[in-house]
Amino acid sequence: MISFTGRRMLYVTAAAIAVTPTSALAQSAAAPSTANEGLGDIIVTAQKREQSLKDVGMTITAQSGEQLQALGVTNIQTLTKAVPGLTIAADREGLPTFSIRGIGFIAAQLSAAPTVSVYVDEAPLPYPALTGGVALDLERVEVLKGPQGTLFGNNSTGGSINFIAAKPTNVLSAGVRSSIDRFGQFNIEGFASGPVTDTLNVRIAGSTTQGGDWQRTYTPGPKLKTGGADRYALRVLADWRPSDSAKFLLHLSHYADKSDPQALQLSLAAPSGGPGSAYVDPVYGSVETYPLPPHDNRAADITQNPARKFTKDDEQYQASLRGDFDLSDNITLTSITNYAHLRFYVNRDADATRIDMIQGSHLGTIETYGQELRLTGDFDNLNVIVGANASKDKIHEEEPYFYPHFSILPPNMTTNPVSDFTSKTIAVFANAEWKVSNQFTLTGGARYTRVRQSFSNCFEDPGDGSTQAFVGGLANLFRSLGGLPPTNAYSGVLCNTIGPAPDFLPVTYSDKSTDHNVSWRIGSNFKINSDLMIYGLISRGYKAGGYPFVVAITQDQLNKVRQEKITAYEAGLKFSRGRTLSISTAGFYYDYVDKQTYALVAIPLLGPNSVLRNIPKSKAYGWEAELTVSPTSGLTLHGALTYTKTKIVDPGPLLLDGFGRPIDYRGNGFAYAPKFSAIFDTEYRLPVGTGLEAVLGMSGVHNSKSTGSIDQTAPFFIKAFTTVDMRVGLESEKGWSATAWIRNLTNTYCWTDANFIGDGYARTAGLPRNFGLTLAYRF
Template sequence: MGLTPRSSVRRRQATRLSWQGRTAAAVVLPALLGCPLDATAAATPQPPHRASTPRSVTPARQRAATPSRPTPVGEDMTVNAARRAFHFSGAQHVADSATRITAATLARHNVVGLTGLQNLAPNVTIQSLLGTASTNFYIRGIGFSDYTQNNTSSVMTYIDGVPFPLSTMAAGMMFDIDTVDIQPGVTGTTHGLADTGGDVNIHTADPTRTWHAGATQDIASYARSRSDAYISGPLTDTLSFRIAGETIHGGGWQTSPANHTSLGDADSWALRAKLRWTPTARTTIQLTGHWLQDDSGVVVGKPVINFLASQKIPTLGYQQANWDLRPQFAHLIGRSADTKPSEHNTFWGFDLNMAHDFGFATLRSISAYETEREGEYTDQDGTTYASGDQYRNIVANSFTQELNLTSKDHGQPLQWVVGMTYNRVRMSQQFYFDFTAYVPLRGYLSETSFRQNQQTFNQYAHVSYRLPYHITLFGGINHEADDRQLLGLRTVHFGINDLNFTNEGASANQFAGTLGIQWQALSNLMFYYKMAKGFKPGGFTGNNTVVQAQLTPFGPETVLSYEAGFKSDIIPNVFRLNAAAFYYDYHGQQYISSYLVPSYGPLGMFVNIPKSEIWGIEFSAAIHPLPHVYVTQNFGYERGKYQKFMALNSTATNAYYTAHGVWQAVYTDFGGVDSGIPKLTLNGTADYRFNPLRHYELETGLDWMYRGSQALVAGGLGSYRLPAYFLMGAHMTFHPLSDRWSATIYAQNLLNRQYFVAGGQATTTYFWIPGAPRFIGGRLSVTF
């Protein structure tokens, strides 16, 4: 908030009343100065100029550079407009089922990383892979588990319109956020790159034309500290800037009784700077740069199965885990002998976003360069044995150029966008393993290294046409060509042998598209139906390689999707309900299965499932029944089934080895088997806000989430399936109506539940990654 005298604050309050209706104000005026939730959480009162642009016409990231502001008026202003009780009113007329989240909602739920977003949307799973900085996304059951991060994700992450084809690059960027959109379904006809699962669009705060500054200090259990600050304002009449930073430390809640260490302490520093130049009223040029240094510890998994009879699973408490690092391995990877499981990552990048309004259309160019330098040590067997220790070193960069032309509305029935996106990735990876305690099968140190080149070119067009009787037809098409090469892959078993493998290549070239209709039956009720074909290119299995067959490229996947839904403000300003039903006909689904190497053991390998299906329903409700009460509820139910799928049965193969000490492949026809995606996801909030003092507000509330069980392998049961879990949180915030400061106390995992968020296999063990216990904290924020 700008530096403004008290009289100006009163004028701003009067201005707010200029867009609130007399009737609505009479009903909900006591809550006017509160902070209602958005359409997927709760909604803050929202002036008309902040309405979202319909995605079928203009991508959300192509917002106006700086929204206009209401003109201050006197305190006797006549109230003559309808009050908007919920956020994103414009999105209620868009034919999609996206979850749109405000910065206030993110703060209320203490979301500071990508994985926290799954608690705010239906049918969404976002998991840290093996407790590391790598992130896997699943929306409506479509996702891709890729530890090596050398393939295209099924769900693309965008930050300020820039695609991040390597999801690890987006780690640590969730600070100074404006909004987040989670878009399910086929993408690629309005922006960016083609994908089968959807988008996660993160919009960070832009420079402002008036001076603003703020700082937040958050301190919580286990000595966790999070500090944020920003400053924004004009340098000249046409030049403005914004600088924001965040640092996070502590919070390590795991301990290791074997070596008396704590695990999981955060240690990260991040900085983002934006410079915006508006040489004319029609032209905007914005340069953004960011940097992140992350030396945080990682959470160690808890083994639930050990395939070696000589290695017993330790009996430990929920917040305990064991690990080891042999001096020989530390010397090999070039790290200190006292290194704990941790990251040592540096990310930096910049993008240039330029837009010019030609009157009939807006031309936009986005150029971006992102880099990744990742050094990560993990103990994947979760024991003191040297049988699953791993270190990976990744050096990668991504260059993206997008150019599009978007029509201006001007009340015309025809709207369109055409564009193209080019992306190029260069990377080199090294994977080190300590197998010295994995005897008699291995018993050595090893290294697998490779280089990969990739380039993708997507051209797209999208058009919508408004017919009489409030009916709109829309459709889009895209063509994507992808080419990638896996080069110089080599595996060294130190003291045993040196394996060199033949280069591999993969290419794909396909069309995809979407077609739909929407009907605005009433001003507060819209129906839509759409169908689409989605496409995602294939790739390679990296990581530990011992035979050429592991490097066989897997093919592209395609999805035929069908979706119908409605959006409604059943009782305006009181009850909003949005719902959708979907069916996905999945062909060539990319799946991490296993390849059994005789006398060695199973190794991960990507395969294509010939045919599978996913269907489900979801709804989001926002309720404001009383002046001080705000309730939201998201509901998602989905089912998946393999229709044609013959694969190695990991459960049976591991069980045979445990019983006989010999690796014997067991294959199973999984046709008709449930795919094991979490069937039920629930999340919601309940808040109560009132004014204990004339110029102050107190907000208190609860939030909750439930996630159904998840199979970790095809047909997985028992240890091969993550149990369902339920979490609850609470918060209380006190702040003046001027919002110059706020004080919050909160609890995460209020009931201190024990739960597990991911799992997998590492050589001798199958393990689960535990979730964080109860955290109690406080947060103080000031703005100027």
């Protein structure tokens, strides 16, 4: 494979633009948006064909690439600025977790099947860790809310996000965009697009982000900074149309990230060994007396001289090929072949202090293959899609943690669970939309899915015998309670998970399983007139069963959980008036069976330990509304509000809270499910000269309080927050623009998640007030 660096990425971006002939580019310069443009009709592909957003009977948020840039959406984590009801949190290793309307799955593992599926041009990225470079050079993004199992398959019970890349053009064009902020972080992004032959158009886009250490230590001692970026992305699209009845789109992308992992903020000391068990550092004392950070997003303490450098080192490749073949005037055959590979690595300070207690690494690979074939029939009043797809995922995962001074382990011990996971999925599906009359439309669809999984887990000894001695001692204790003599079976073995009673001998956990399900959807749309549509929708979706990735002292911690099932009911309306007004609103209710969650259970002699469990019955319900209005020439107002109530109805077997106490979770809500979330954006465009336009904008996000766990004790609380951004700029019809911006104008102190980290609790803070300048030129 070719190895890139951030500097080489700059050369690639610059070269892509430089090779385009200047004379041709000048003829295709882009003019700024006109002040009286108003609201245009938004075309989406939510049902795998082009439709007007106002004609699709489901809740969809669609934002153009230009709107995303204006809002400061530079990666998938910042997509929450554009989508109400969407939350994106990070686990303790920085892996993203997506929730829509409260439906999410919180798991610190590469092999965790999500509840929100992600696609780039309909090519799947089936695991959240694969989504690092999706925001490069976009035409638009579509966020579909509610179960999408019929057309998008398993693991879309909360919804689906489809990133649509900007496509090759049949005229030469190019552009470059660069930004710098108050912390010295520099970003440059560019593209070049145009014809190579009469039938082949190509687009090349690249970006790099460098520097910007924005976090800093807050306790006495050497001043340490972290948070700097070192990442880049490259995408090549080739659109080949050899005939009027056939077209192909080849997508090649590469993404790499060697940035600093974001440092955590300590929120509460809670030594796992109980009060007084924590290590006492000669300089900084115990975690129990360690000062908590000030109310400052930038404050974060880290160990000065870690055993391994705190860094990320991710590298990902994706290749997809789409072919569309017109078999007749009404029938099209579509083939989508997809491959993605990720090499993942992160090493970070896991205790959020200068005390050297826990250093955590997570590494592994994801390799996924997929193939979809479908036929689309578009007849006078009937659209039909039938198809099949198959995929295979292979994931290797390790989590070597070094414990210099963890309260419940011997000093300098290392643990390393190692797992291999394989998932093979096949599915067949059908979807139909029948226009019964000019006003009334019926929709329906179903998908049969079979998933075969295999999983193995080994609790490895690092080679110094420390894991063998520790686990072997526990096993012998279990044996003595059963009247058995000690065993030396743990000496010299690689895998040290304690097997079942009565022998408690070491095992390598291995299991295979097969799941089947049928997702379905039925709905109706009724157009009262050309401006107003009401709709109703009932759908069912599934999230695949799975295995936990944990430090498994006993094999009982590795049991598989059942697949989730959601039955969703939604009703809503959509209203639009010309190019001046657009309103949509919907109410929803979810009946949730076998929700998967990590929880604590009591293991004899070991106390609380993490396992993956099913919550037998829970529910979610709420409503949302979105408004876009252009009341006068040049002014656009946009706002959206989501209300969500989540509730566990039947929690199942006894679970523990974060302090090891038995607790009844009945009535608790879901993690990362704020009751209220809202976004707004206001933009005013004013001509200020010949071919010159001033742009003023303000946007913001509000989330009410939420929690980082179904254990809704205080350490997991995430307080409510509101952030406001502002921008002001000039755009010229000659293709250039300059924008000054401020993000988090009021420097609101907030955080995006809350986690237990071994000897305490920690949070990931939001970004502080930031300001900068963006310059762009489009040829």
